[in-house]
Structure formats: C-alpha cells, structure tokens
Amino acid sequence: MDTATKPIGCLQAATDILGDKWTPHLLRYFINEEIVRFCQLQDLTGGINPRTLSSRLTALEETGIIKKIISGPGSRCEYKLTAKGHDLLPILQDMEAWSDKYAPSNA
Amino acid sequence: MDTATKPIGCLQAATDILGDKWTPHLLRYFINEEIVRFCQLQDLTGGINPRTLSSRLTALEETGIIKKIISGPGSRCEYKLTAKGHDLLPILQDMEAWSDKYAPSNA
DNA sequence: CAGCATCCAGAACGATACTG
DNA sequence: CAGTATCGTTCTGGATGCTG
Numbered sequence: 001m002d003t004a005t006k007p008i009g010c011l012q013a014a015t016d017i018l019g020d021k022w023t024p025h026l027l028r029y030f031i032n033e034e035i036v037r038f039c040q041l042q043d044l045t046g047g048i049n050p051r052t053l054s055s056r057l058t059a060l061e062e063t064g065i066i067k068k069i070i071s072g073p074g075s076r077c078e079y080k081l082t083a084k085g086h087d088l089l090p091i092l093q094d095m096e097a098w099s100d101k102y103a104p105s106n107a
Numbered sequence: 108m109d110t111a112t113k114p115i116g117c118l119q120a121a122t123d124i125l126g127d128k129w130t131p132h133l134l135r136y137f138i139n140e141e142i143v144r145f146c147q148l149q150d151l152t153g154g155i156n157p158r159t160l161s162s163r164l165t166a167l168e169e170t171g172i173i174k175k176i177i178s179g180p181g182s183r184c185e186y187k188l189t190a191k192g193h194d195l196l197p198i199l200q201d202m203e204a205w206s207d208k209y210a211p212s213n214a
Numbered sequence: 215c216a217g218c219a220t221c222c223a224g225a226a227c228g229a230t231a232c233t234g
Numbered sequence: 235c236a237g238t239a240t241c242g243t244t245c246t247g248g249a250t251g252c253t254g
Contacts, residue, residue, distance in 0.1 A: 011131050011199065013206035019126040021247070024118050038216050049248050054217055064209070075215045075254075084209050091201045092118065098198060099120035102171075102191050128227075145236050156228055161237060182234075182235045 014091070017063060022048055022056050024092060027065075031089055035069075035080045060085070121198070124170060129155055129163050131199060134172075138196055142176075142187045167192070 018024050022045065029036055029044055038057070042048055057079060060066045065085035069078045081089075125131050129152065136143055136151055145164070149155055164186060167173045172192035176185045188196075 010203045010206050011135060013210035014202035015125065015131045018122065018202070019128070021126070024122045028118060042216095049250095050217060051219085051249095052247055055247090057217095075217080077216070087205055087208070091198060091205060094198045094201065095121035095125070096117045098194055099117050101194070103120035149236095156230095157237060158229095158239085159227060162226095164237095182237080184236070 013063075014088075017060070017065065017088075018091075020056060020059070022052060023060070024095070026053075026056055026060075027085070027088060028092055028096070030066075030081050030085070031092065035078050037076075037078050120170075121195075124167070124172065124195075125198075125202075127163060127166070129159060130167070131202070133160075133163055133167075134192070134195060135199055135203070137173075137188050137192065138199070142185050144183075144185050 025045060026041060029041065033040075038050075038053065041053055041057075042050065045053075057066070057068075061068055061079075063084075064082055065088065066079045067082050069080065070076075071078050132152060133148060136148065140147075145157075145160065148160055148164075149157065152160070164173070164175075168175055168186075170191075171189055172195065173186045174189050176187065177183075178185050
C-alpha cells in the first residue's frame with residue numbers, strides 16, 4: 001500500500017467505530033456517566049434493539065474502547081471506557097459542536 | 108423530544124455525514140487539495156464506484172459541506188469545501204490521529 | 215438483568231455498461 | 235470528463251420471543 005497515492009486507512013479505525021448507527025450516541029452517554037449498564041443504554045436510546053446494542057457493545061469491547069465489568073449478582077454488569085475510549089470523547093464533543101453549529105434544530 | 112432523557116440528535120448531523128463508507132476519506136483529500144475533481148477522487152480512492160461517488164458528492168453538496176463549481180468546457184467541474192466543510196477537517200484530523208495512535212498498522 | 219436466536223425489510227454498495 | 239442506469243449481493247438493523 002503506497003502512502004503517496006493512497007494515504008487512507010488511517011481514518012479507518014475511527015470510522016469503523018463511529019460509522020455504525022448507534023455507536024456515537026452510545027459513546028456519548030459515557031461523557032457524563034462514566035459507568036453505564038445495558039438496560040440504561042436501552043433506556044437512554046429510547047429502546048434500541050438488544051441485538052444491536054449487544055453487537056455494538058461487543059465491537060466496542062473488542063476494539064478496546066470499553067471494558068465490561070461483571071458486578072454483583074443477577075447478571076448485573078457494567079461498562080466503562082478505557083483510555084482509548086476516553087480519547088474518543090473530545091472527538092464526539094467536536095462532532096456535537098459542529099452539528100450544533102450547523103444544524104441546530106436538526107430534525 | 109425531551110432533552111433530559113434523550114439528549115441525542117445533536118450528534119446526528121455529523122454522524123450522518125461521517126458514517127457513510129467513503130465520505131470521511133473523500134473529505135480527507137480536501138485537507139491538502141482544496142479543490143478536487145471527480146476523476147481525481149475516483150483515482151485517489153482507488154476506483155470508487157462512480158455511482159457511489161456521485162451520491163456522496165451530492166449528499167455533501169446538499170448538506171452544504173462542499174460546493175460544486177462548473178469550470179471550463181468538456182464537463183469539467185470542481186468541488187471545494189465550504190466554511191461548514193472546513194470546520195469538519197479538524198475533526199477528521201483528530202479521528203486520524205486517534206486511529207493512528209491506537210491502530211497504527213491498522214489492516 | 216443481560217443477552218441470544220430467528221426472521222426479515224430495506225439500505226448500501228459494487229460491477230458493468232451507457233450517455234450528455 | 236462527469237456522471238446516470240440497471241442489476242444483484244451483501245450487510246445492517248428492527249421486531250419479536252426466549253434463555254441463563
């Protein structure tokens with residue numbers, strides 16, 4: 001892969017994650033929450049399909065953006081950001097600022 | 108829509124654009140080029156489907172991120188970023204930096 | 215509570231060929 | 235050069251119901 005004519009690929013890792021339908025929104029919740037649970041996300045998103053949520057969470061865990069923590073009885077578990085995930089937050093916030101600036105009442 | 112429980116929607120505008128498969132890469136070329144042509148993009152991307160490229164360009168134009176400029180004879184035309192589009196570049200660069208930091212030799 | 219399984223509608227994208 | 239037309243495939247994600 002020649003970097004001269006094809007300097008892409010660099011963006012790939014970020015777009016792979018942020019390009020999925022729910023992921024940016026999901027990640028957004030970590031800005032204020034730090035630790036989030038499955039059912040919380042279902043709730044916050046207004047009823048995301050558990051299948052979708054599960055797959056997003058799995059992908060995020062596999063790419064090392066979040067970490068799953070089994071906590072307590074009754075299948076209670078929590079998700080929190082890793083350092084890698086934390087570094088994503090400023091980008092999310094910039095995206096949000098941009099959206100807000102150019103599409104304030106975005107339908 | 109209640110902003111308390113559903114503070115989303117803000118990210119939407121950005122993710123709608125950056126979520127498409129080629130768009131971030133396409134935009135990336137504007138960092139160095141300023142003015143880009145259809146065939147250049149086809150070339151730079153390594154042969155993106157013209158149908159796809161066309162639809163991306165149309166979408167970008169409709170959201171006011173790029174501007175199409177008919178220039179010269181022979182269907183020659185060019186695309187350049189608007190102010191709105193320019194404001195997207197830092198985000199792209201951050202995404203690139205992030206990708207580079209956490210997935211250097213990203214396959 | 216935290217998922218997984220199955221089924222399915224529709225969007226996204228590539229290949230290829232053709233036009234103003 | 236800058237697209238459009240057509241076709242087909244693949245991938246995504248929603249609905250719904252079940253399980254550890």
